[in-house]
Amino acid sequence: MxxxxxxxxxxxxxxxxxxxxxxxxxxxxxxxxxxxxxxxxxxxxxxxxxxxxxxxxxxxxxxxxxxxxxxxxxxxxxxxxxxxxxxxxxxxxxxxxxxxxxxxxxxAPRQTNATGYLRVLKDSWGVLGGYLMNSMDADITYRDSFGISQKASASMSGTGFGFGGFYDYALNNSLVGRGYAAMEQFNVTGSTTEAACNSSTTCDAKITYLSLYGLLKWYPIQDKYRVWLGGGMGYLLALSKSSTALNESEISTNQVFTFGGGLDWQMDRKNYIPVSIEYNMFPASDTVKASMIVIKAGWAWNL
Missing domain, CATH: 2.40.10.170 (Thrombin, subunit H)
Structure with missing residues (x-):
């Protein structure tokens, strides 16, 4: 015994x-x-x-x-x-x-992953592709067939794509600052009951932006799958534009407030797959309200 x-x-x-x-x-x-x-x-x-x-x-x-x-x-x-x-x-x-x-x-000792992934935040950089779901509500001023000024409203929506690169700077063991630059499409289409958009009932806006973002990300969970929540701002410079709903001469630069969350799926100690969903809100004006929901995914390298 x-x-x-x-x-x-x-x-x-x-x-x-x-x-x-x-x-x-x-x-x-x-x-x-x-x-x-x-x-x-x-x-x-x-x-x-x-x-x-x-x-x-x-x-x-x-x-x-x-x-x-x-x-x-x-x-x-x-x-x-x-x-x-x-x-x-x-x-x-x-x-x-x-x-x-x-x-x-x-x-009691527990099974751990000795070499599979990082357990601390490090500086990193990567590339991201994005799928953009855009929406816009616009009040349109136009002249009818008698030359009288009239107003109409249009609700527009559409999708676009984006591609860019980012750099993440680890501020401490739970906060990361991100700088992100990308080319992004803001495409929306809708209709009105009146021929208010260049004598047509179909209204649209097609804009390609050079977008620069700054975000602060907080990581409450750090494991193989690192979860983050964050927010920041973006500066958008219009590189190309065409619109029947907006005055094209007034489309130049814009700003957005961005909020979102994401997941860093660590493949090993050097690479991870960043995935996120973000909501970008344009400051509203008297005549236009716009927003974007962006789903991003890509590949990143730890430094």
């Missing part, structure tokens, strides 16, 4: 050990630890639990300060470290030196 208990304990130990990383502490000096990565990948700023191999419980939290080749230098955030302790990845949402003590269930 005693032999069976020992065999069971050994099996559990091997099972728990297999879920940790291969990286381990090779030296401790004060609040610094030297880590032998043993093939595992990490980034500056990532946090890890240190696992005591004799008890299979978490003993400390460390933060990576420097990475060079197969070695890394870490700083002890909380707890105690010793030679031979192994590393276990720590979720970004729990990164805090003031985190409450773990329960026994939390203290």
């Amino acid at each position: 005693n032999f069976k208990n020992q065999l069971c304990a050994l099996s559990l130990l091997l099972c728990f050990s297999s879920t940790g990383l291969a990286a381990s502490v090779s030296a401790v000096k004060g609040q610094k630890v030297l880590i032998n990565l043993d093939g595992d990948a990490t980034e500056v700023g990532e946090e890890f639990y240190l696992i005591n191999p004799s008890t299979q419980k978490r003993s400390a939290i460390i933060r990576i300060k420097q990475v060079k080749g197969n070695k890394a230098l870490g700083e002890i955030v909380r707890g105690k470290a010793a030679d031979g302790f192994t590393l276990q990845a720590k979720a970004p949402s729990a990164m805090s030196a003031d985190a409450p003590p773990e329960t026994p269930e939390e203290a």
Whole structure:
């Protein structure tokens, strides 16, 4: 019976050990630890639990300060470290030196992805394609067949496409600033009951913009799928234009307020697929109200 208990304990130990990383502490000096990565990948700023191999419980939290080749230098955030302790990845949402003590269930090692994706935000850049759903309500002034000034209203909608590039700058461990430049189409078509649009009941506006955006993104969830919410502003410069509903001479530049959310699907530690849906609202005038819903997807590279 005693032999069976020992065999069971050994099996559990091997099972728990297999879920940790291969990286381990090779030296401790004060609040610094030297880590032998043993093939595992990490980034500056990532946090890890240190696992005591004799008890299979978490003993400390460390933060990576420097990475060079197969070695890394870490700083002890909380707890105690010793030679031979192994590393276990720590979720970004729990990164805090003031985190409450773990329960026994939390203290048990869990399966983690050692090299599959980043657990910290980094600067990145990428390309995006967009599908734009546009809408516009316009009050149109025209002259009837007798030369008398009249007014009519038109509700227009349509779709367009966009393509551009972005740069994301990591401000801290949860906020990112994005600069985005793109070519975007604003195409809408509608009708009126009167021949108000160049003597036609069909009204339209077709504009190609060079668009420049600035957004602030907040990441409440950082895992393989990083979720963000954000907002900002855009400056739109009309490069080409034609319209029967608007005065073309007045179409030049515009601004939009943008709000949205998205998902960064991490393919590995270097690349991810950015997907987002954003609502762009043009400041309303006395005669025109317009907006865009933009669905974007693309490819990005971490720096």
